[in-house]
Structures are given as C-alpha cells and as structure tokens.
Amino acid sequence: MRGIDEQQERYAALDRVIENYAGEEGQLIRILQGAQEIFGYLPEEVQAYIAGKLGLPVSEVNGVVTFYSLFTTEPKGEYTINVCTGTACYVQGAQDILDDLRRTLKLTGGDTTEDGLFTVKSTRCVGACGLAPVLTVNDEVHGKFTRRDVSRLIRMYKKRSEVKAGDQISERPGTYQEQSPAGH
Amino acid sequence: MIKSLRDLEHIKNSRLPDIRLRTGNVGSNDTLHVLVCTGTGCTSSESRALIEEMVKQLKSRDLQHRVKVFKTGCFGFCKMGPIVMVHPGEIFYCLVEKEDVDELIESHFINGNVVERLLYQDERSHGVAYRRSDINFFRAQNRVVLRNCGLINPEDIGEYIAMDGYFALADVLVNKQPGEVIDIISASGLRGRGGGGFPVGRKWAIAAAARGDVKYVVCNADEGDPGAFMDRSILEGDPHSVLEAMTIAGYCIGAQRGYIYVRAEYPIAVDRLEIAIDEARDNGLLGRNIFGTDFHFDIDLRLGAGAFVCGEETALLRSAMGRRGEPRPRPPYPAECGLWGKPTLLNNVETFANIPLILRYGADWFASMGTEGSKGTKVFSLAGKVNNTGLIEVPMGTSIRTIVFDIGGGIPENREFKAVQTGGPSGGCIPVEHIDTPIDYESLKEKGSMMGSGGLIVMDETDCMVDIARFYLHFSQDESCGQCTPCRVGTKRMLEILERITKGEGTMEDLETLEELGEEIKDASLCGLGMAAPNPVLSTLRYFRDEYIAHIRDKKCPAGVCRALLDYAIDEEKCVSCGICAKACTVNAIRGEQKGRPYFIDRQKCLKCGACLARCPKEAIYTG
Structure with missing residues (x-):
C-alpha cells in the first residue's frame, strides 16, 4: 500500500x-x-x-x-506553464502566446491537460520585463519568447518528462534551486 | 562580531582593495575580477550555467587564483544579458554564452586581448563600446540607489561594508539622537517611492511620536505593478542597504522588530534577503546590543501569496499577519495603528535604500538632485516598445524624451512613439505631445498619471490605447478584493463597456458613461486600488478619444490590435501555397491546394486567432 x-x-x-x-x-x-x-x-x-x-x-x-492567487485547490500538472501577462509582456504579444499554448495543448475548459502533464495559466508580472514576453515553466524562466517557440517548448518538456520517468529521479518541480556563490 | 566603529573600519580596510579594483582606483595588478550578473533577467538568460562553466574552465587551467568570478546584482541592461564585466578596465560583455567562455579565457584573461565580438555594438553609431561608460544606455543615468548593483556580491556582507555599508547605522546609533536623524531625512526632501510620494521625514516623525511600547518597521516589497521590477533588483543586488535603513528606522521610532513583506514570485530576492539577514545577525548588525549600544533590532520576512491589493498599506499589514489582505478605511493610519494594532512605520524598498546615502552624504547632497518638489533620483524599469529595455536610474525631473530616446535608444523598427504608461494600473498614459515633460510627482499627476512605483512602459503605433485601457481595467477588476461596491461592481461595469467597444459594439454614450462612472469610483472607493482603477481609462479618454471613436463609429481598430475588428486575408502575390497556415488553423478556415494556386481564408469560419499569421514563413497573411 x-x-x-x-x-x-x-x-x-x-x-x-x-x-x-x-x-x-x-x-x-x-x-x-x-x-x-x-x-x-x-x-x-x-x-x-x-x-x-x-x-x-x-x-x-x-x-x-x-x-490569494498562488494557492490552488486543484491538483496541478507536472509542468505548470505560467505566461506572464504583465504590461510589458502584454504589449509584446503575451495573450497570443497564451492562446496558442492552450490551443496546442487542447485545453478548453480547465487549465490542466488530461494526461496531467501540463497546467497553463497566466500570471502577474514576474519582474523580468526586460526580456518580455516571458513565461515560466515551474521555476525556469523563458524570456524573449515568441509564438513560434510554443511547439518546441511543449516538445522539450514532454521529452524531459519521459527521460525523468525512465531515470526514476524524484526531482520535485516547484522548488527553487540556487547555486552556491562562486568566487570563494 | 562587529561591536564598534573600529571593527567596521577593520573589515572595510581589509576588503577595500578588492573593490578598488572594480571601481577603477587601482593600477596594474595581475588579478582580474569577472562580475557576472545574477539578477532575474540574466538568470533567465542562463547566467548561472555560464558561471559554472567559467569556474570549471578556470580551475582546469589553474587560473582560479588570478581570475576571480563573482556573482553580482542587476546591471540594468537586461536585454543584453547575460552580462559579464571584467575589471580592471570595466570591459562590458553582452549576450555571453557558455560557448564563449573558452575564447574569453584564452584571449582576454590570458593574453589580454579584449574579445570584440562580445562587446556592445551601438546600432545608431555602429561603434563598439569597450567600457560600460561608453554606452549611451548608461551615460545619461545617475546611479545612486543602484550604485552597488552590479558592483558588489550581494551575498557577501564584507563587500557591502567595503562600500561604506553600515557606517550610517554606526554613526546614528553612537552619535545621534532619533530626532536629529528624522530632521536630516525631512531636510533631504525624500518622498515615498512606492507611489503616493508622502514626505518620508514626516511619516517617521508621526511614527516616532505615536504612543506605545511596542512598534514595528515594515518594508513594502510587494512590488505588484505589472511592468515594475526596481524593488526586486535592489533586493537582489543590494539587500543590506534595506536592512541597514530599516534598523535606522527602528532606532528612530523606537521599534525592535522589522518585517519585510516580499512577493513569493521573487524567489531570488527572497533567497538573497535570507542570506543577508543571516549574515547581518552573525556579525551582530541585527540582534541585541547593536554596536555595543542598548539598542536591539531584528528583521523577519513575510511572504506574499499573489494579491495586488496587498501593495496597499492596510491590506499589506493584514496579510503580514497571515490573514486575507483586505484593506480597511483610514484613519487610523498604520503609524498609529498598524501591525497587531501597534504603531507601524511602512516604507517601500527604494525609499529605504535612499536612507543610508542621505545620512552618509547629507541632506544637502540629496536635495541637490531633482526638482523643487521632488528631490533625489528615481529608479525606473523601462520596458515595452523600446530598444534598450532594463533598469535605469535618473535624477527626478528628467524628461520622457531623454529616457525613451537617449537611454532607451528609441523605438524598435523605427516605428512611431505613441505614449508612455506610468504608474501601472493606477496610472495613465502620457502621449507624444507631452514627451518633454520632466518626470516628477507633480507633473505626472497634472498630466493625469502618477509616479507609481516606477514602471515605464513605452508604446508605439501598433498599440491600441482602448485595448490597453481594457487590459488595465481587467487587471484592477480581477484584483479587486470585493469589499466595497464602487470598486467591485463599478470596475466590472466599466470593463463590460470597454469590452463592448473593442468588439465594435460600443455607442457614443458609452464614453460619457465611462467618464461618469470613473469619477464616481474614484470618489467612493474604500482604498487606493479602487480610487485609482479608472485612471488608465480616463487618461486614454483624455488623450486618445479619437481611437475610441474609431472603434465605435467606424468599427475599426487603427492600431490593428482588437481582434473582432480585424479581417485576416492572404496576399496572393506572396503566398507560395506551402499549406502551413492551413495546418495551423484549428477550425479549418483556410483552404487551398498544396501546389498551385494561393490559399484563401473563409471569413465566416475564421476565429481571428492569428495562428496562421504567426506561422506563415512568407509573411503573406495580413490584417485589415
């Protein structure tokens, strides 16, 4: 059990x-x-x-x-894609990227795909406006994103999920990982 | 443990040679310092992998003692990240990738030949900039609050001390009375950098005069305005400046405890703060008997959980107590009744970051920068349709033209500048006719906008101002806490009207209704969020009424943004009938034969999603 x-x-x-x-x-x-x-x-x-x-x-x-919007009462997918819809990203076409993602992943009602792999949401400004438009996948930030990158992104994480399942590594997504300071 | 001014000086003197190498005050020395930005922008551009690679390769060549790699905070030029700066010489490398490390080491670090292809290329003058000071983006700036960002390692308290850090605190605790300190702050003319611009000295005086044996100092690091990231960069690049200022504030008002309320969306900032607080405690700069006096002070973090309204002070304090972040009517103000009902001094990150400087260099020095009513500098995050996006700091009173064209390098693809949006969802848009407006608290208010926390979003001819107004109102509506009717229901009704207009279903009466409703919501709302929510609509109605009328009367969106008013078509001359658009279309609205005649779009079926336009390799699809 x-x-x-x-x-x-x-x-x-x-x-x-x-x-x-x-x-x-x-x-x-x-x-x-x-x-x-x-x-x-x-x-x-x-x-x-x-x-x-x-x-x-x-x-x-x-x-x-x-x-609070960071709390969720629904289970999330393995990868949560948060499309930043702050102003800087919005004027650079974030809404189109969000729509494309939902369309490509065939999300109509909910935010999570049937296989539980992806959750797609929009988020408030992540403060990386210099790289707009920006989206985050769990804690990885992808800047200067374009509509053309959408299918590549999904392929990349699908592949990563397969590799992970193969390796049986229980890396927990959603945990922030910082490297130790260099130069000491 | 640092117990006296002498201890502090000892650390400063031992660490200063290192820093001197970076500030250009040292002659030939065989040592090189390589500073790599680890702010959020550059981290997103893989700067951490870059550091790892560099450290690895230096070690394998046994160069790690001669060439030292340091993490720093944000340089501000986020678009060109990851940024690597090499000292001595302040050689400024842009867009550095892991693959470039080998060449950097061989050519520059070993043989002393700068790698030209990684230097900044000025598109306008076609010149190459070797040093940071040669780049236009930096030349018109005056980096005071951001002085340590991109210079010191934010995770090393010694480097902050070497840059005179904690000397203001030592001086205040040992030599000054609280009243004297507050007088200096008042004389400097510093006003709150979080939005409203309330005089900081007066706020401190009120909190100091409030009766109570327990008081609190709170730092508002809930930077909620979309498009603003200066507080984040200060926390990531120079966290000790905020800790030092809060401790000074604690001494002045008689508080022993401080809280930093920071957004959970800022993991790097949270991390750096935790490290900084630990370092300060380990060195005796937080805790009991600071600098051997009988003054005790400690700081803790409180994490936000994603609610814009928590930027409002009464809502923030409730949230910091672990409750729903709902604002309450004022008075009583937090200075009298704040956290757990005790007198609480609340300032934002940038405000605090100014304090040690004012105390170190004097009120006159600070007041010599800026305009009559707005002293000092202001940090802005410059984003949107501008060539050089990033973080900038200029004296108050700098014109929008200087910021957008001299520092920002103008608009991409030579498009027309249309407006700049300041103040986020609480502010407004300033059109091209006011481009020479000096930016300060009063002038922005006069133009129907506000300073806000410092987001500057540049817009060009391809941005629809009706859609922008709808965007901001949707934001405020979504973030309304729902307590008071004017905000909860009023913004909803305004949003419905705006949505109607962007669909071409508006009427001319709608414009008057929007203005009336807007004024009423401003008058009757409970807190700042509601009172300011109509601003983006009212300011665009004031300056861009023609655009609203075009949507209503002609059913056209002049900027080509509002989807319902666009028609997609295929240029027969350009179409090579590759079929990519038909595959991209989810509703089978595009038909044609694989090879042969151009494709065409069935307007009845078309959802106007634009997926085809984004995919077409020949740019044959257009809107009209």
Whole structure:
C-alpha cells in the first residue's frame, strides 16, 4: 500500500512545517505555502487539518486560501506553464502566446491537460520585463519568447518528462534551486 | 562580531582593495575580477550555467587564483544579458554564452586581448563600446540607489561594508539622537517611492511620536505593478542597504522588530534577503546590543501569496499577519495603528535604500538632485516598445524624451512613439505631445498619471490605447478584493463597456458613461486600488478619444490590435501555397491546394486567432 505510506509521509512533513512556524504569530500564509509545496495543491482535507492544528476555524483558513492567487485547490500538472501577462509582456504579444499554448495543448475548459502533464495559466508580472514576453515553466524562466517557440517548448518538456520517468529521479518541480556563490 | 566603529573600519580596510579594483582606483595588478550578473533577467538568460562553466574552465587551467568570478546584482541592461564585466578596465560583455567562455579565457584573461565580438555594438553609431561608460544606455543615468548593483556580491556582507555599508547605522546609533536623524531625512526632501510620494521625514516623525511600547518597521516589497521590477533588483543586488535603513528606522521610532513583506514570485530576492539577514545577525548588525549600544533590532520576512491589493498599506499589514489582505478605511493610519494594532512605520524598498546615502552624504547632497518638489533620483524599469529595455536610474525631473530616446535608444523598427504608461494600473498614459515633460510627482499627476512605483512602459503605433485601457481595467477588476461596491461592481461595469467597444459594439454614450462612472469610483472607493482603477481609462479618454471613436463609429481598430475588428486575408502575390497556415488553423478556415494556386481564408469560419499569421514563413497573411 505505497499510496497510503506516501500520504502519511506528506502529513508528517506538514507537521514539521506547522511545528516550525506555529510558535510565531500570523504565519498561516507561510504554513499554507509549505503545505502546497508538499501536496502540490490545497485540498479541503489539508485545509481542515491545518485549521485543526492551529486552532482556527476552517472558514478562516479557506478564506485565506481562496483570497490569494498562488494557492490552488486543484491538483496541478507536472509542468505548470505560467505566461506572464504583465504590461510589458502584454504589449509584446503575451495573450497570443497564451492562446496558442492552450490551443496546442487542447485545453478548453480547465487549465490542466488530461494526461496531467501540463497546467497553463497566466500570471502577474514576474519582474523580468526586460526580456518580455516571458513565461515560466515551474521555476525556469523563458524570456524573449515568441509564438513560434510554443511547439518546441511543449516538445522539450514532454521529452524531459519521459527521460525523468525512465531515470526514476524524484526531482520535485516547484522548488527553487540556487547555486552556491562562486568566487570563494 | 562587529561591536564598534573600529571593527567596521577593520573589515572595510581589509576588503577595500578588492573593490578598488572594480571601481577603477587601482593600477596594474595581475588579478582580474569577472562580475557576472545574477539578477532575474540574466538568470533567465542562463547566467548561472555560464558561471559554472567559467569556474570549471578556470580551475582546469589553474587560473582560479588570478581570475576571480563573482556573482553580482542587476546591471540594468537586461536585454543584453547575460552580462559579464571584467575589471580592471570595466570591459562590458553582452549576450555571453557558455560557448564563449573558452575564447574569453584564452584571449582576454590570458593574453589580454579584449574579445570584440562580445562587446556592445551601438546600432545608431555602429561603434563598439569597450567600457560600460561608453554606452549611451548608461551615460545619461545617475546611479545612486543602484550604485552597488552590479558592483558588489550581494551575498557577501564584507563587500557591502567595503562600500561604506553600515557606517550610517554606526554613526546614528553612537552619535545621534532619533530626532536629529528624522530632521536630516525631512531636510533631504525624500518622498515615498512606492507611489503616493508622502514626505518620508514626516511619516517617521508621526511614527516616532505615536504612543506605545511596542512598534514595528515594515518594508513594502510587494512590488505588484505589472511592468515594475526596481524593488526586486535592489533586493537582489543590494539587500543590506534595506536592512541597514530599516534598523535606522527602528532606532528612530523606537521599534525592535522589522518585517519585510516580499512577493513569493521573487524567489531570488527572497533567497538573497535570507542570506543577508543571516549574515547581518552573525556579525551582530541585527540582534541585541547593536554596536555595543542598548539598542536591539531584528528583521523577519513575510511572504506574499499573489494579491495586488496587498501593495496597499492596510491590506499589506493584514496579510503580514497571515490573514486575507483586505484593506480597511483610514484613519487610523498604520503609524498609529498598524501591525497587531501597534504603531507601524511602512516604507517601500527604494525609499529605504535612499536612507543610508542621505545620512552618509547629507541632506544637502540629496536635495541637490531633482526638482523643487521632488528631490533625489528615481529608479525606473523601462520596458515595452523600446530598444534598450532594463533598469535605469535618473535624477527626478528628467524628461520622457531623454529616457525613451537617449537611454532607451528609441523605438524598435523605427516605428512611431505613441505614449508612455506610468504608474501601472493606477496610472495613465502620457502621449507624444507631452514627451518633454520632466518626470516628477507633480507633473505626472497634472498630466493625469502618477509616479507609481516606477514602471515605464513605452508604446508605439501598433498599440491600441482602448485595448490597453481594457487590459488595465481587467487587471484592477480581477484584483479587486470585493469589499466595497464602487470598486467591485463599478470596475466590472466599466470593463463590460470597454469590452463592448473593442468588439465594435460600443455607442457614443458609452464614453460619457465611462467618464461618469470613473469619477464616481474614484470618489467612493474604500482604498487606493479602487480610487485609482479608472485612471488608465480616463487618461486614454483624455488623450486618445479619437481611437475610441474609431472603434465605435467606424468599427475599426487603427492600431490593428482588437481582434473582432480585424479581417485576416492572404496576399496572393506572396503566398507560395506551402499549406502551413492551413495546418495551423484549428477550425479549418483556410483552404487551398498544396501546389498551385494561393490559399484563401473563409471569413465566416475564421476565429481571428492569428495562428496562421504567426506561422506563415512568407509573411503573406495580413490584417485589415
């Protein structure tokens, strides 16, 4: 019963996050961010669990979750493509890129492909306006993007997903990785 | 641990030779410093892979002691990234790739021959620029707040100290009374850089006078305006300047705790801040008994979670307490009743970054820059339809023309300049007839826009101003927290009208309705978001009414943007009947034979998505 073990591990990880921050006042958002990193999204059970642990009404936790756009209550695809629709990107054609992506991935209603590989969303300015138009795939930023790059991008990540499945590497997307400083 | 001014001087003196090499104050020395930008722009352009490759190759040639590689913050010239600067000589390389490393090492680092093909080529003069100071983009700037960005390693507190960092704090704690410091800030004329332009000295004085034994200092790093990234670059390139200023503020108002509220969308900035806070604590510059005095101060981060309204101060404070970021009516202002009901001083990143400089060089020095009512410099993020996109800093009062044409290098493809948008969703568009307007708080307001946090988006003849107004209103509408009716419902009604107009279904009465509604929303909304939301519509109505009328009366979009008003057609002369467009069309609206006669578009079926136009290799598809 591997699935149950995994779920238990996730809750154990969540407990550690809660323990880490529960002593400080007003850290609900940090805890929810941690929970989303662990579970990939914030289903009702997780919200209720956090509320119980912190002694808050579930409604308050849910109110916070639904207020902020970085929280999601739906599971996301393996790769989340966020097309920046800040002004600089918008005037350089970000809307067309977003439309092309959705069309190429055959997204009509929801934001996630049927195979669970891609989620396509628009995002507020990522602050890389000098490279507009910009999109991010998980935490990788692709600048000076054009409509012609759309199919190449999708092919690239499809291939990466296949390679990863082959290698059985459990690299977790959505985690920011910074290199250690050079020159020391 | 740094316990006194002497300790600080000791660190400065030991680190200064390194920095002198970069500021051009050192003669021939065999050592080379290679600075690689690791701001968000250059990181997106693979600068980290570049650093790895360079370090690896230097090591394999056993050059790592003579040629040192450093990460730095943003140089500002994001479009030409990754940027590599080599000292001595401030040789400025652009668009450097991993594959160029070998040549750089062999030719420049070993044999002393600059690699010309990687230098900046000026399109207008067709000249090559060797040094940063030879490039027009930098020549008209005055980098004061950004002085350390692109010079020091933001993850090394020693380099910040070598550039006189934390000396202002030491002086304030040891030699000055809080009131004296506030007087200096007031005399400098510094105004808040986050948007409204409230005098900073007055704000500090109010917070200092507020009664309460517990107070807080909060830094607003929730840079939500789309198209603005100066706060991000300061945090990424010079995080200690913000920590130092917040600590000074804490001393002045009597606070022991500070919070930086930063967007979660800025992972590099969050990382650098965490490193900086740890370094400051390790050195005793945050924590208990700073500089051996009885003053204690510490700083923590609070992460935002994606809500534009949290840039508004009362909403930000609620969010920093872990709640929904809903604004509340003022007064009471945060200076009296802020975080957990305690007096709270709230300034934005760029405002704080000015403070150590003012205290170090004096109020007169600061007030010598800028205009009558707006002192100092301002950092702008220059983006949109302009050749040199990036981050710039100019004295207040610099004209839009200087920024767009001298620094920005004009409009790509020789198209016509149409307008510049300032102030994000709260600001407005300034048209070509006001291109010589000096930029300061008052002049922008007079023209129907506002300073905002400093995003400057340049627009050319291919941008539709009705669509831009719709874009901003859609943004504000989406980000409205929904508490007050004028903002929640009013912006929705305005958006519906604008959408109608962009579809060619508007009426002339709509224009008056937009203006009336806009004024009412401005008057009646609860917070700044609602009060400013109609600005992009009102300012475009003021300067570009003709465009609105063209959409309504002639059913035409003069800029060729609004899809519903365009017709796609194929130029028979140019079409080579390759069939790529027909494959791109998802509704089978394009038909033709593979080889033979030109293809054609069925207007009844066409969704006007433009997918065909983007793919056509011969540019045979046009809109009209």
